[in-house]
Amino acid sequence: MITLSGVSHSFGGVHALDGIDLEVGEHEFVAVIGRSGCGKSTLLRLVAGLLTPSRGRILVAGSPVTRPRRDVSVMFQRPALLPWRTVLANVLLPTEILGLGDHRDRAHELLELAGLGGFEKRLPHELSGGMQQRVSLCRSLIQSPQVMLMDEPFSALDAITRTELSEELQRVQLARPRAVVFVTHSIDEAVLLADRIVVLSPRPGRIHRVVEVDLPRPRALGQVELDEVSRELRGLLVTA
Amino acid sequence: MITLSGVSHSFGGVHALDGIDLEVGEHEFVAVIGRSGCGKSTLLRLVAGLLTPSRGRILVAGSPVTRPRRDVSVMFQRPALLPWRTVLANVLLPTEILGLGDHRDRAHELLELAGLGGFEKRLPHELSGGMQQRVSLCRSLIQSPQVMLMDEPFSALDAITRTELSEELQRVQLARPRAVVFVTHSIDEAVLLADRIVVLSPRPGRIHRVVEVDLPRPRALGQVELDEVSRELRGLLVTA
Amino acid sequence: MRTALPVLGLLAIIGLWWLATIVFGIEPLLVPSPADVVASFLELPGYLLEQALITLWEAVSGFGLSIVIGVPLALLIVGSRVLERMFYPLLVALNAVPKVAIAPIVVVWFGFGISSKVLMVVLVCIFPIVISTASGMKSTPSELVELFRSLDATRTHEFFKLRLWHALPQIFVGLKVSITLAVIGAVIGEFVGADAGLGYVITVSGGSADTSLAFAAMALLAIISVALFYGLTWVERKLVPWAEV
Amino acid sequence: MRTALPVLGLLAIIGLWWLATIVFGIEPLLVPSPADVVASFLELPGYLLEQALITLWEAVSGFGLSIVIGVPLALLIVGSRVLERMFYPLLVALNAVPKVAIAPIVVVWFGFGISSKVLMVVLVCIFPIVISTASGMKSTPSELVELFRSLDATRTHEFFKLRLWHALPQIFVGLKVSITLAVIGAVIGEFVGADAGLGYVITVSGGSADTSLAFAAMALLAIISVALFYGLTWVERKLVPWAEV
Amino acid sequence: AAPAGQKASQKVNYLTSFGTFGRDAYVYVAKEKGFFDEAGLDVTITPGTGSVDVLKLVSAGRADFGVADFTATAITTAKEKMPVTVLAAIQQRSLAAIVALEGNGISKPADLEGKKIGDQPGSTNQVMFPVYAKAAGIDPAKVQFVPSAPPALPQLLAAGQVDGIGQFVVGKPLIEAAAKGKKAVVLPYGDLVPDLYGNALVSSKDFVQNKPELARTFMTALLKGLEYSIEHPDEVGPILKKYQPTQDADVASAEVGLMAPYVKPSDYSGRVGGVTEARVSKIVGTLVEAGAIPAGSLAPTDFVSFGSSPK
Numbered sequence A, B: 001m002i003t004l005s006g007v008s009h010s011f012g013g014v015h016a017l018d019g020i021d022l023e024v025g026e027h028e029f030v031a032v033i034g035r036s037g038c039g040k041s042t043l044l045r046l047v048a049g050l051l052t053p054s055r056g057r058i059l060v061a062g063s064p065v066t067r068p069r070r071d072v073s074v075m076f077q078r079p080a081l082l083p084w085r086t087v088l089a090n091v092l093l094p095t096e097i098l099g100l101g102d103h104r105d106r107a108h109e110l111l112e113l114a115g116l117g118g119f120e121k122r123l124p125h126e127l128s129g130g131m132q133q134r135v136s137l138c139r140s141l142i143q144s145p146q147v148m149l150m151d152e153p154f155s156a157l158d159a160i161t162r163t164e165l166s167e168e169l170q171r172v173q174l175a176r177p178r179a180v181v182f183v184t185h186s187i188d189e190a191v192l193l194a195d196r197i198v199v200l201s202p203r204p205g206r207i208h209r210v211v212e213v214d215l216p217r218p219r220a221l222g223q224v225e226l227d228e229v230s231r232e233l234r235g236l237l238v239t240a
Numbered sequence C, D: 001m002r003t004a005l006p007v008l009g010l011l012a013i014i015g016l017w018w019l020a021t022i023v024f025g026i027e028p029l030l031v032p033s034p035a036d037v038v039a040s041f042l043e044l045p046g047y048l049l050e051q052a053l054i055t056l057w058e059a060v061s062g063f064g065l066s067i068v069i070g071v072p073l074a075l076l077i078v079g080s081r082v083l084e085r086m087f088y089p090l091l092v093a094l095n096a097v098p099k100v101a102i103a104p105i106v107v108v109w110f111g112f113g114i115s116s117k118v119l120m121v122v123l124v125c126i127f128p129i130v131i132s133t134a135s136g137m138k139s140t141p142s143e144l145v146e147l148f149r150s151l152d153a154t155r156t157h158e159f160f161k162l163r164l165w166h167a168l169p170q171i172f173v174g175l176k177v178s179i180t181l182a183v184i185g186a187v188i189g190e191f192v193g194a195d196a197g198l199g200y201v202i203t204v205s206g207g208s209a210d211t212s213l214a215f216a217a218m219a220l221l222a223i224i225s226v227a228l229f230y231g232l233t234w235v236e237r238k239l240v241p242w243a244e245v
Numbered sequence E: 001a002a003p004a005g006q007k008a009s010q011k012v013n014y015l016t017s018f019g020t021f022g023r024d025a026y027v028y029v030a031k032e033k034g035f036f037d038e039a040g041l042d043v044t045i046t047p048g049t050g051s052v053d054v055l056k057l058v059s060a061g062r063a064d065f066g067v068a069d070f071t072a073t074a075i076t077t078a079k080e081k082m083p084v085t086v087l088a089a090i091q092q093r094s095l096a097a098i099v100a101l102e103g104n105g106i107s108k109p110a111d112l113e114g115k116k117i118g119d120q121p122g123s124t125n126q127v128m129f130p131v132y133a134k135a136a137g138i139d140p141a142k143v144q145f146v147p148s149a150p151p152a153l154p155q156l157l158a159a160g161q162v163d164g165i166g167q168f169v170v171g172k173p174l175i176e177a178a179a180k181g182k183k184a185v186v187l188p189y190g191d192l193v194p195d196l197y198g199n200a201l202v203s204s205k206d207f208v209q210n211k212p213e214l215a216r217t218f219m220t221a222l223l224k225g226l227e228y229s230i231e232h233p234d235e236v237g238p239i240l241k242k243y244q245p246t247q248d249a250d251v252a253s254a255e256v257g258l259m260a261p262y263v264k265p266s267d268y269s270g271r272v273g274g275v276t277e278a279r280v281s282k283i284v285g286t287l288v289e290a291g292a293i294p295a296g297s298l299a300p301t302d303f304v305s306f307g308s309s310p311k
């Protein structure tokens, strides 16, 4: 579904990504981990068509990425909510822009699931950091895209909510598999969710190692097999 | 050093905190954990004197908190960097405002420690999310306050950087102990750093339980004793 | 308290003015005392209010028209670098032409009726509206623009669901500058060819050196402006509740 | 490309203007053709440039003075609700007074010299500067304001290290509106009691129905304005590199 | 600066009536011909912007002397008690006129009925129109005055927005130049209301009281320039152009030529600039009659210094 070949990117002087080759299958869930500032967000923005690579080619669904595509959803690292829209209206934004028809019920359902029931009519500045991030998550889940790109979707959440939501994400992916690229700082989360985990080395970001997680689904946090992979990854991160 | 008695806070309709009683000793490191939106940030802002409690009293160093104090440093959940200042100038901001004299060397040292060496002259928008958070951390560490309030300082950081920095923080606290209130989503981090851990219940935030961590220092992540406490806390969070 | 303070400020200024006319013995011909001005007003209250309404109507229609023309113009300018480069300088140049000097041409073309005054108002108002709208829309945070890009939003959506909303607080600054200029524009239009309106009153009183009457007319202008300004501020509060105004 | 487009826009407008004067057979008295205007300029190029320099100098000094007065005024208004409530309406009222109508009073008080012109410029310029500075400073994001509060920063620090910087892009919008008004203010000042400057040239040419000369003067005004405007834009680029202008 | 040996020159400020056209050029002539130097005066000339502005500036002491319309001065002094006083009449007959273009159906006063006349509100032309109409035997109510700013008037006339405009007689060459070949029809008020003065040299009462000598000296030098101008109109244009490059020398000379009979009418035997109490009384009477000022509000000596005027 997604193919990157020899992709590099520099921001005037800062060499962010270097020679990335990666293939993501149609129903594959790929997690990306790496040190802060190694280029994970840049990688997502390249795939999303928001940046043009300095070198290399990116294909999505067989065609080169020159601009954002409607069948690719992006959840950004920062919530990026529109301050003048209520929580509900923020969640519904993609459906308005993509002309997807009435998704009110689905939006309420998602908000309920994210523990935001009762906050539909609030404005973003009345929410806590984690609540804003959950609104942003709901917004990215309301589309039904072919490709989902998620940048640390759970970073501002507590352990419990994080577990709940990542298990929900796993369920969604099992029920209707998509190509997902998922940036995270939590190794456990990566192991729980991913089919493959890409470990990036620090600046400039290169692919240090790709780890397959060949465990049956559904998986649960705290499974011993997962811990093993986690330990391996932790080691890889240190040597990266 | 810090005393909260019967502190409640509401934001027009939203009851955020309810009847908080808490005492933080002069050299004590207290971690606060709880579900997203339970009022952790609100608690910090009350102690910092940025909000006035709807009910109850807050004392810092024996006197009631009516406004921010110069001997209390705050690190916010969001980086809150000044977009027109370079990384270095952002870090130096508190020293300018508090009139602390030349802290350039210390700032360089802190930035180096946070892995930001070479980025001193960059503007915030040229940094990744995690790098911005580290700048904000450096900024809060450049003062030498009596009381440090930190709101999820490591949330945007990868596992390795997080470990490095929390160990550094532990070192700092051992070398020169202060009263610290530390909000976090990571149970492991709380156990690693804290003398006591306050578990808040979801909205409205009440103190569900306070757990003493009576383990010798320095502690290291992955110690078996820590894991035990972690497991206990995870259970407490679920029942909170 | 909310209304007491402005009134206090007003009284302070009127007091100072009165004092100045007495202490410096300023000729009433030059600057009449507040009492003279009030007396002038009380001689013809109905007539003056009627003229004020005429001017108000011209100013408001011209202002409305300026919004209708200015905001889309700003959209075009933000939307296209080429248009910006081509026509922004012209807009600046147009704004730099003293309106008093071209008022005669406007009257010759558009006649003595209301249309020439409305056009003057538009000429005066349009620039602050365009520039503040354009600059507000350009300053939309890049993270929000990226969000819209990532949704492959059309230009129309990007403008009407994002940039225009983001720009609203700044647009209101432009509108507030414009609204006071609007009143002046109407008056300048009336200077040249009108037989009604406060501008006409000022011309007539200027011709007969009746400075108190001119001041009474200008006081009415000031009142109109302040009322329009605070009307706008009220609309802003209702419309832009998320911004801390 | 960067300079080609504005020139293209200019040529387009001049072409249209020329065409209009020919097709509609507009009287040169009303709107002279571009050729007439150029001819008028070429009759007295040295003299006109000299007058333009005088006007430019008045506009620039008045503009500078407006910044010096306006920005601190905005600080005061943002700093104190009481001052805001008391004096903002007065500022609005002052702005609503047609400057043309009070120009004689200004001349009576400040004489025929440059000071009366500079004062007119200040009267015209100050409002956009104050309102844009004040509104820019008020819109500082609450998270940054909280940061300063948490450091127990003084008012002075909050203004000079935070709000003023944050407001800079918006201040520049106000400055850009003001700079074109400044030129007009100088011209209005020159309408009464001056024997030099482009405003004087316009008055004189109006009296002698020499419309081409008036247009030549206005073209110079437009050029001055555009130059000042883009000068400001350049300064803005240098000073506010973090904002995407 | 004054040449060595002469007494130090005295500084004097002077305002023209409106701008620096041919009709106001005599002050430059006086300067150019050295009349001011001879009298030991250092005169600063500032272009005025109409009678009321000039009166304000003179009464406030910003200018020592100025030129304003005599009628406007009378009305303003009556209404506002302005401390100004007339020293001399520049024109013995009013320059006020209605100007139309040939082919617009106006060739004599009677044609004005039912027409639209553009003029500035409060101008002499408008204020005195009832008097003129009465003398011409037409009904002033049947003439519609359209208020308009002075600079716009020629354009409004040329564009046909109005049938006639209030103008000064000397504006004829200008209007004809503006109207591109069309001839102008001029209906001077002076033909039917010969008593009205044109412009007047004014100063503040204080000034005349405190420095009567200086006032006299200046007036004499200025009137000398005026007299020289109407005697040598051809010289005036180039002199004006020297000081005011924007002016057209030919138009200015033509204006002065047209103005000459108004400064010194053929049937006038008095001195250039003279004002007589008898005529002023008559004018005040006419103004009362026209409703421009209330009866009894103005005596001739209130606003004319007959003692200082040219004898």
Ligand SMILES: Nc1ncnc2c1ncn2[C@@H]1O[C@H](COP(=O)(O)OP(=O)(O)OP(=O)(O)O)[C@@H](O)[C@H]1O
Pocket (backbone or CB within 6 Å): A125, A126, A127, A128, A129, A130, A131, A156, A158, B011, B012, B014, B015, B016, B035, B036, B037, B038, B039, B040, B041, B042, B043, B077, B203
């Ligand atoms: N400015 C505000 N106006 C209205 N409600 C607010 C405001 N700030 C916070 N709240 C509400 O108060 C509650 C507590 O917010 P707070 O930011 O303290 O949560 P938190 O524990 O820090 O959450 P998180 O872990 O997500 O950061 C939330 O329900 C939020 O909606």
Ligand SMILES: Nc1ncnc2c1ncn2[C@@H]1O[C@H](COP(=O)(O)OP(=O)(O)OP(=O)(O)O)[C@@H](O)[C@H]1O
Pocket (backbone or CB within 6 Å): A011, A012, A014, A015, A016, A035, A036, A037, A038, A039, A040, A041, A042, A043, A077, A203, B125, B126, B127, B128, B129, B130, B131, B156, B158
């Ligand atoms: N707009 C920009 N201009 C200049 N440099 C940039 C820009 N955006 C990112 N960079 C640089 O590119 C590198 C990678 O940034 P990126 O945001 O991709 O990191 P990341 O892996 O997402 O980090 P984090 O985990 O902290 O979010 C960083 O060194 C950063 O300084």
Ligand SMILES: [Mg+2]
Pocket (backbone or CB within 6 Å): A040, A041, A042, A077, A151, B128, B129, B130
């Ligand atoms: Mg990132």
Ligand SMILES: [Mg+2]
Pocket (backbone or CB within 6 Å): A128, A129, A130, B040, B041, B042, B077, B151
């Ligand atoms: Mg929080």
